Amino acid sequence: MSSRRNFIQMVAAPLLAMPLISQAENSNPIYEPLADGPVLKVALLGLGGYANIVARAMQGCKRAKITALISGTPEKLEQWGEKYQVPKNQRFSYDELHKIKNNPDIDAVYIMTPNSRHPEFAIQVAQLGKHVISEKPMATNVKDAQKMIDACKKAGVKLLIGYRMHFEPNTLEIIQKREAGEFGKILFFQGLSGFIIGDPKQWRLNKILAGGGSMMDIGIYSINGARYMVGEEPVWVTAQETKTDPVKFKEGVDETIQFQMGFPSGAVASCLSTYALNNLDKFYLNGTKGFAEMMPSTGYGPIKAKTNKGELSFAHVTHQTIQMDEFAAIIHDNKVPKIPVDGEEGLKDMKIIEAIFEAVKTGKKVSLS
CATH class of the missing domain: 3.30.360.10 (Dihydrodipicolinate Reductase; domain 2)
Known part of the structure; x- marks a missing residue:
């Protein structure tokens, strides 16, 4: 594969063409069909390659729907808006992020920008009263990851990390x-x-x-x-x-x-x-x-x-479809997933990554406490 983007496009096509199957031939008592409930209204922030996979996969969701788009590129807002039938008044530039406050058509914002921008957007979204979904890694360092957790706790909103494998x-x-x-x-x-x-x-x-x-x-x-x-x-x-x-x-x-x-x-x-x-x-x-x-x-x-x-x-499950439906249940029904997908889970990975970088630099065994 020539690039990460080509890799995403290559694997996305067959993935999204396959049928969505909630349970395979084996009986899996952990993976259960979702209960009916309110639909999670999601704004996608950062309309890059992976966001395209999520957006396409969400067309198969039962409890999650794209209701808004946020991007720094006007052309993407227009193209994506038409493709996913998002009204013009629900398309926002990064500078217009403040307009989502009190917007009844947005429950959560899924942040899929480059890693270093996750914290700034997560904190803004939390302060605007919306639940935060951040792609992984949640930040580029432990300090910023903790700031995201603290901001969401202070605002009384949930912080979820895009760990799609936790539902596979x-x-x-x-x-x-x-x-x-x-x-x-x-x-x-x-x-x-x-x-x-x-x-x-x-x-x-x-x-x-x-x-x-x-x-x-x-x-x-x-x-x-x-x-x-x-x-x-x-x-x-x-x-x-x-x-x-x-x-x-x-x-x-x-x-x-x-x-x-x-x-x-x-x-x-x-x-x-x-x-x-x-x-x-x-x-x-x-x-x-x-x-x-x-x-x-x-x-x-x-x-x-x-x-x-x-x-x-x-059988194959479209990971992002299941993830977004599960996120709807976590946010609206307070469902507790088998493997955590919250900010604390993301923070644990960030601490290990920092320790690995330290071990590379020092050549020593690094203790995790």
Whole structure:
């Protein structure tokens, strides 16, 4: 794949063409059909490549609807407004964000700008009385992530992070099996996350906008995945960086990082985050009684999973469709998801990312407290 954008477009087409299936052949007691209820009225903020995937996927939602658009590009507001039938009076520039206050047609704002702008918009949206949905990573550092949490708490609104895998049936099934003891004592997790990134001028390779490189984009999947697959919070990290192209990957923009995490039970994780290798999308969980493997593990689908007892047969679910319907239930019904998707969950990942960067810099094991 020549670039992240091409990657998004490539995987989005077959994903969105597939049928939306809420439950597959296996019975999954964790993944249940949503209860009927009020529709979540969503404003999309930042109309880039990923927002296009979310917007298209939301056409299949039962409880979430695009009701407003927010962008710094007038042409996008016009094009998207016509495409998704959003009235002109519900299209706003960034400078007009204040106009969403008391707008009855907006319940929540989904922020999908470059990483560094998530905090500023999240804080503004919260102060305007709207629920905040932020794409991950929620910020570029722990300090800003905490500011987002504090602003939403002060305003009395919810802060959700776009962890789409937290609602994926194969993922939830493996977690249930682990909790039931089917794998025995968990000993080891492996997470491989990577692809070859293209355009060197894109924002994901800009330290100021992205906050880093591959770790902020794809590596966070292995971090987050290790936590929900093992079922514990890591207590230490070690990490090593490899950089083969210092021109493309400038100072502060990581190309490849290998990192390890240790958990209270003694389980360890070995992970790889890279912008220099394709075909890396794998999770492997090993215990004293069995194992689980997912490959692909976090791509847009279909997810393929198996355990020592055989393959799982859950059909493909359009992740962003399910995510947005689940977010509607969390916001309107106070539903509690199996795996958290709130600001505190995002903050945990940010703390680990900062620790990994510190471990790379110092060459030492970094304690997480």
